[in-house]
Amino acid sequence: MNEEISKLINLQEIDSEIAGFDQEIKAKQQEIAAREQGIADKEEEAAKCRKKSAALEQEQRDIKAECEDARAHIKDRQNKMMHIQTSREHQALLKEIEDSKRLIKESEDQAVLYMEQIEQLQIKAEELENLCAGEKKLLTEEIEKAEKAVKRIANRKKKVESERGKIAPDLLPGTLHRYDMLLKKRNGSAVVETRNGICQGCFMAIPPQQFNEVRKGDKLNFCPTCQRVLYFKEEETEVCDA
Numbered sequence: 001m002n003e004e005i006s007k008l009i010n011l012q013e014i015d016s017e018i019a020g021f022d023q024e025i026k027a028k029q030q031e032i033a034a035r036e037q038g039i040a041d042k043e044e045e046a047a048k049c050r051k052k053s054a055a056l057e058q059e060q061r062d063i064k065a066e067c068e069d070a071r072a073h074i075k076d077r078q079n080k081m082m083h084i085q086t087s088r089e090h091q092a093l094l095k096e097i098e099d100s101k102r103l104i105k106e107s108e109d110q111a112v113l114y115m116e117q118i119e120q121l122q123i124k125a126e127e128l129e130n131l132c133a134g135e136k137k138l139l140t141e142e143i144e145k146a147e148k149a150v151k152r153i154a155n156r157k158k159k160v161e162s163e164r165g166k167i168a169p170d171l172l173p174g175t176l177h178r179y180d181m182l183l184k185k186r187n188g189s190a191v192v193e194t195r196n197g198i199c200q201g202c203f204m205a206i207p208p209q210q211f212n213e214v215r216k217g218d219k220l221n222f223c224p225t226c227q228r229v230l231y232f233k234e235e236e237t238e239v240c241d242a
Ligand SMILES: [Zn+2]
Pocket: 199, 200, 201, 202, 203, 204, 223, 224, 225, 226, 227, 228
């Protein structure tokens, strides 16, 4: 095989490895971000429960004040009752007292309902807050682990990059330039195998005559569709007998 092609294959392997490191790092970062988001969502939910519970508590206080007013009103009307002369006035006061009593009864029923809701909201908020506290602790450990892993990956990447730095200048400047451009344009894959006359980069057929040239490997060949560098790898003919 043409030496330039071998060098390009080698370089592509190295660049794929480097891209793999970047993906590994990104995956770790995304995993952490997703978990942070999960905690933030739960915290928000807990805060909503607390806020709703506080609003209901305020309602309860308002109801209590309303009941006290109603009780005072009843007392006032009961006192008045002792000084009235006519049955019409008597009836009117009785009605006012009855109305106030009904209001108190309704308000107290409502307060009981609120109390139950407040309890449920507070239980839910506490559960979420406990969950968040536990997850945060775990996540801190996970982040430490991930940071160490990222450091290890970055170190491996550095080594491979320095290897690339040694190999790349061996290529003809024009070839290297074309390769670098392709790498950028073709999402990290510039040199691809051909199988059964098909470019493994874009999966389009290569004209038979060109495929023969690729097989021979005497010179650089580019896919007519995606312009990637093409090479042909002899099939492994060894048979493993079980
Ligand atoms: Zn192609």
